[in-house]
Amino acid sequence: MAEHARIVIVGGGLEGLAIAWSLALRGESDVVVLERNTMCSGMTGKSSGIVRCHYGVPSLAAMAWHGVQVFSDAEQILGTDIGFRQTGYIVGVGGNNTEPLLANVEMHRALGVPVDLIDADAVRAFWPGINLDDFAAFAYEPLGGHGDAYMTGMAYGTKARELGVTVRQSTEVTTLLTREDGSVYGVTLADGAEIHADTVVLATGVWSPALAATVGVDIPIKVQWEQLLLVDQGEPTPHVPTFSDLVNLQYIRREPNADLLVGNSDHSAPEFADPDNYLNRAGDAFVETAIGKLERLLPSMPDPRLASSYAGCYDITPDYNPIIGPSPVDGLFLAVGFSGHGYKISPAVGRLVADLILDGISSDSAVDGNDFRFSRFAEGKPLVSLNPYVGAGEMR
Template sequence: MQKLPSHVEYVIIGGGIIGLSIAYHLTQLGHSDVLLLERDQLTSGTTWHAAGLVTQLRANENMAKLAQYSAELFQDLEKLTGQATGFRQSGSVTVAATPTRLEELKRSASMGRSFRLDVEMIEAAEVKRRIPLLDVSDILGAAWIASDGMTNPIDTARAFAVGARHGGATILEQTPVTRIIIGNGQFTGIETARGTLRAEKAVICTGIWSRGIGADLNWTIPVHAAEHFYVVTESIPNLPEALPTVRDMDARFYVKADAGKLLVGFFESDAKPWGMEGIASDFSFHFLPEDFDHIEPYLSAAIERMPALADVGLQLNFNGPESFTPDNRFLLGPAPEITGLYTATGFNSCGIESSGGAGRVIAEWMSTGEPANDFWGMDVRRAMPFQRNRRYLHDRTVEAVGSLWELKYPHKAAKTARNVRLSPLHNRLAQAGANFGEVAGWERAQWFGVPGSPKSSHGTFGRDDWFKLSGEEHRATRSGVTLFDQTSFAHLLVQGKDALAFLQRLSTNDVDAPLGRIVHTPWLNKRGGIESDVTIARTGEEEFLVVTSASQCIRDLAWLKMHARGAGHVSIADVSSGYATLSVMGPRSRDLLKRLSPADFSNEAFPFATSREIEVGYGLALAFRMTLVGELGWELHTPVEQALGIYDALVVAGQDFDLRHAGYVALESLRLEGGYRKWGSDLGDEDTPPQSGLGFRIAWNKGSDFIGRAALETQRGRAPRRRLVQLAAPLAAPLMFGTEPVWRNGTLVGYLRSAAFGHTVGCGIGMGFLHSDTGVSAEWLSTGEFEIEIAGERYAAMGTLGSLFDANRTRVKGEYQNIDDLIHPTLRAAIAKT
């Protein structure tokens, strides 16, 4: 047996297809000092029993790129390594038997075009021509992707192994890792059953075992195994080997040709979590017990769609574990507070088709210390500490398997493992008719219905009750006063005599503001990309309160702590649990607050971007004069124990002002009208402030340097070739939700990153990065003919570098005029024609 080295640069823990892909890609980057450790044999965990489908359409651009790269790599991997992979591009068909599913497929096809993936909508007759075995009598349409296909998981993993070894990597089987060694927040080495070694960096690719490995390090890697089922038929005479993969997502099954047989797999709505009490380290190449009763309804649905299945016996009834995450997204990237340690896991039954892309991403990330693109949607740092709770993961996994194929309605939230993080106002909001969604475990009101009316966990694609109710909240915010519960905000306290210098180094804006001032600033990486976009209130000479979004808490906290090392006397604490946040917004917000507080809320005494401790009701609040909705308003950051009293006082006094509750759907449409950027939706870590329309938040002349400045210097004075643009489709009846392609003069130039219906401007609106080799400028926007594609149809659109509503922020200042006069003139003229 090959000897264990004493020191290596890179260690990969886990010999499934993901770990082997990372090893291969590290060697492709020129790293030969690479060691992969496998506890048993390569592929012995879950890779060996994967179905091997290769599907490229994903929920966002960078997830789609992973799958697209994998498909491209699989075509060449045999030639590159000499190891056969079994890859073939036979295409895939996803059928729709309901109007709603058909609309979703059309929207997905448009989204695919956004990501340069060719998705063709075909009719039932064409489905029948391509796959004669199908009953298409009730099919309304289908999505056809010619470049999809399938591969042999074990052979493809072997090809990665061969390529990695050719590049100098060492692969050791029968070498279980017994401990990951950490010292002073730094990964330093590995203990194995064969000895100990030192290493510079490591990545955990241990699939269904990852949660426990992370928990031992106080790191949340939220994955849980579920029993995952498929059957394989006996041989079928004259079965075409190139038969396209079939998916019927409403019936929750897929079918693929497999060596003259058919493999039928399932994504059942009532999954069976497995391994909650732990998974044995010697679980290798094992089957789980059959459960025909569990899969029988789904197999029956498959037989209805493909009647030939009724006439052939089953050779194999397979059940094996797969790992799933609470939100059905991968877990990639660095440990928040352990330098040099990464993970690549939680692939939700999509590991084979994503293996090439995921392997390249992690290899590049480990090599350079930064991701090559914005992978926030898959970043492990989105995971909250509570999400390693085993009961939570167990109960969410019941739903997670089936939710992969459920209709992707807007604002949809999970139904299981809820009520983990509750605002102190939760019961009051429920009584007021709140329909709750979930973000980072927080229960947040999406919109408010009639108290006692049935609740929904999502919207629809149409203008149903959710649309009407959130529209009323939107209009109430523009005309009167509304109350938003934003308790999910994260609050991070930065203190110490070096705190100012520390934050100046991180921030593009000038944080050296007087006591009581608020600074809104991006934090950048060395490339100039926006790592976060935060609000910083100076609450003392040596104290600052950083307010960020709920989902960014772990990431931003880790960013602060990482840069605080060696920064002098700086302390950082997450104080989020001590605060509740009530936002009072709208033209009458000042009048309402004056009823409850002796504070002076005038522009002179309380200007925009200032904070004051005020008396309100019987309590105290740190009041920020800030807004995300483009209206006069204040955020009241209150001690949690005082939130209910202050809320009740606001509601009672608000009766004289027609105070209305409002939720996050209205907040989204309001912010988009006003052109307010949102990190994680509109912005990411590959977007710079000049590209994002945030150049005004760069304090070029402040007396200290900041991270990313050198990269930004190259963009000064130029029209960026890619730029965040606000767009509107004044004639479009279908609603927009994001990812819709944007065309200029018939050429695809970008897509919407976020979108909503603007109830003030009266049409669909959104933001997206558009591209032009000559620069995205006001002239380029005014001289082109723009269209937005929604569910396969294109609608005339207009774009602006400013905002569509109240570009001069007059309402934020408490200045009011005819609301129609504040709508962008080009948009106003277009709407007038309709």
Template structure:
């Protein structure tokens, strides 16, 4: 027997579950989510969970601002706080990036995003003991902070289920189904069965390109290795803002247990992995980089030591921005290539996709769906910041 649904969502990670909840919240409940393993067991669980609006693209900034509101009201909406801690978020830049900082802050303010320029004294009070001399200026988002992608995904899933969405785990999709030279009409599962649907939404992270290729859709998405290092300073880190250090090209987050999470922001020499077969620990050069950069930025750490590391993958497109929109094949909708932005914009991704597949337009303020269209790469019109940061433009 063949199942039939209005919507099949391939991928039970954060984005797929946000889409499922958003569709159900609109009253579209004939939905099945297919996850090859367990929910959020792919790259969702490797997310650093940063919440920030500091982008050069107005659409991305607006999507992140929408996300801030949802995360702030998560307990009210979902009965679950999604692990969100509103500790704030700071971008620090050197002299060479003062122009882009001021331009991007002005753009964010034009969207009514709560962001302010702060001086060294204010930054020193927000994060005591930090070496600040090589920073020229800071932009502070008091409503930013840190969440937990796994918890967010599970909250979306639980709420979607209560609205009638079916979620099937341990259900790998073998292929998309397409009529010859015509539309996509469903999926073939690994067990040989089929599920047919009016719309297939492909939200499978770095596994998306292989499935899309099976129906003739070429997606230039690679799995870029992202290495994270955990550090105990020798005493618990107090509650401090997330720092995006664009002078030293790194970022720092306080873990719930008081440790620090260190990530590298230098994407000038990316490395790619097979998301099904890679070593899940930072390599020696990354650990050395973490030690060097932390020693410079936090010279007063009393007794620092590395406590662990892990590796995830950004599903990156050529312009480091997602593809969200119809595929060039009827019946297939794409939501992939989130390039490190996925957690913070996931609530907006859910709404954007739900709006577009039901109405063909979105109610999200200040978000232009045209920015994320599949065809932009063939048109040589990538989504890039008008005011990129020197040395750190890829994820901005």
């Protein structure tokens, strides 16, 4: 006979485990997480782990603010170090983006996010040798920084299991099970076994469209290849805030070994990939472009060299914002399409999914669950920034 659980979560990465933990916190421990490899073995470990609240979508900013609060007290809440380092976060813009920056800062303050407008001299005090000639305005979040997505996801999984959740690794889901009326009632595993459930949560990131297609749900997700560099400046990078450069369209943060992690904020010409077969390092063209941007920003690096590079994939939606909510098919709940935002909002994602499954409504008045509905694309109502930045609207 098939096994049964009230909730089956497909995907044992960061979001799936955050959801499992949040459900268990609500007292719902009849939950099974199914992971085809090992916990957090997919794209979770590729995350650059930036923690910021600087969004033009109020719900996302509020979710990120909840994440900051959880990460700041992680050792008490999750019982372990998750690699979060509260270095601060700075975003800098040119003159064409000053008004959106000011509007976003006002909105963030209304949400309770600690954020200040600072001048170039203050930024230089944080970042010795930085070239700010092309910048016009800066916002500073003292509680922002960066964390480790793998460590965080594993911590979610540990707490979920302590609260009674079952996590099965090396357990691949091949199809979703449907009744004659089309509703989903469980999953089929690679060995032919079935697990039945009242609700199946799809949290499989870049692999979500293929599974959803087994029940006729077309999830509008593309797999975007993202490249990152690790740069040795020639001497150890001092402890500095994460810096989001919306002039050159990149972001930089200090690695634990004092190298610089350099990421991309220009999504105007995305490159798409097969999530099971992509180049796991930066391409030559990206290296040349990214290093050129970095040298304009930090022209005084003593003896820079490329230490290494790696790559991962975003599961992007048409509006670069996640889908969180019921699918068009009864019994199937979607938590997919995080488009690069997933780490910082993961505690709030878990809470929102638990709220929507158990209560049908968000418990946080600042987070409207309806914002992330699947149907918004068909309705022609994408979720977009209230104050978009020229050149960086996709991720802001």
